[in-house]
Amino acid sequence: MIRTTEAPSSDLAEAVAGIGRFARPTVRLHPRPGAPTTADSHIGGPLLWPASEPWPRCAAPDCDQYEGIPMVVVAQLKATDFPEITFPAGADLLQILWCVGYHCCPRHAPCHVVWRRAADVASTLDDAPEPDLEGELPGFYGSSIPRPCVLHPERIIEYPWHEELPGDLWARLQACDESRDLYEEVATAPGFKVGGSMDWSVGDMPALECVTCGTRTGLLLQVDSFEGDGRWCPLEDRHLVYGTPGYEERIEPTGMDIGRGGSHGGFFVCSSDPRHPVLFHSQ
Ligand SMILES: [Zn+2]
Ligand SMILES: [Zn+2]
Secondary structure, three states, rough: OHHHOOOOOOHHHOOOOOOHOEEEEEOOOOOOOOOOOOOEEEEEOOOOOOOOOOOOOOOOOOHHHOOOEEOEEEEEEEOOOOOOOOOOOOOOEEEEOOOOOOEEEEOHEEEEEEOOOHHOOOOOOOOOOOOOOOOOOOOOOOOHHHOEEEEEEEEEEOOOOOOOOOOOHHHHHHHHHHHHHHHHHHHOOOOEEEEEOOOOOOOOOOEEOOOOOOOEEEEEEEEOOOOOOHHHHOOOOOOOOOOOHHHHHOOOOOOOOOOOOOOEEEEEEEEEOOOOEEEEEEO
């Protein structure tokens, strides 16, 4: 089913001279609980994983509580569904996993990213190992584990977070209430998305540089506790009534609580070489 974001009240590129060239395409994923397969792009579903390949486990030195805890699936994205993603040569399947154990810096949870060629997977792993979280506070670590969701990708245009814009352009934008309101309306979409810009209004924007080569990184995948209301509620879902299961599945499809405060985070990839380490930053 198609999901459509309401058109902006007016065109920011027309209202503010010079901002048009900073427009960024992004793909809202509109995840909804479902039963995706290893052949699909999805959040939290089963991965197309070779039976012969060891499942990734957390090796972070500060993950004392659960040394070697199996990592959890965040997303699987196919190149055919997301031509916007720069895949390394020969790869057509992106798999993102992360650790749900406790770390001293939860703003930067360890993640593991695999770029593979789907055709190389001859025999698929049937039962991926899962972390044993028995005895833990209900929902504490569990809130980092996404419920399996199918995707309904939608392409829209965003603009960079203001700290990424040239200072004079931001000053000009801020000087006019109408322009600033319009920028806030369209700049950064909430919810799960591929590409585009992250909102850094809660925490400071970190240096978004590749740890290997120093090149600027870009938002590969944003994960979010909420899909957003108002303009961000898809036109097709406006009939859903607050408090009903349908509404809950729309607003919190994955059941994740990012950053333990109803916030969001993003996996950032090197814009020079996607094989350099992908880093997770949250608010
Ligand atoms: Zn860990
Ligand atoms: Zn790099």
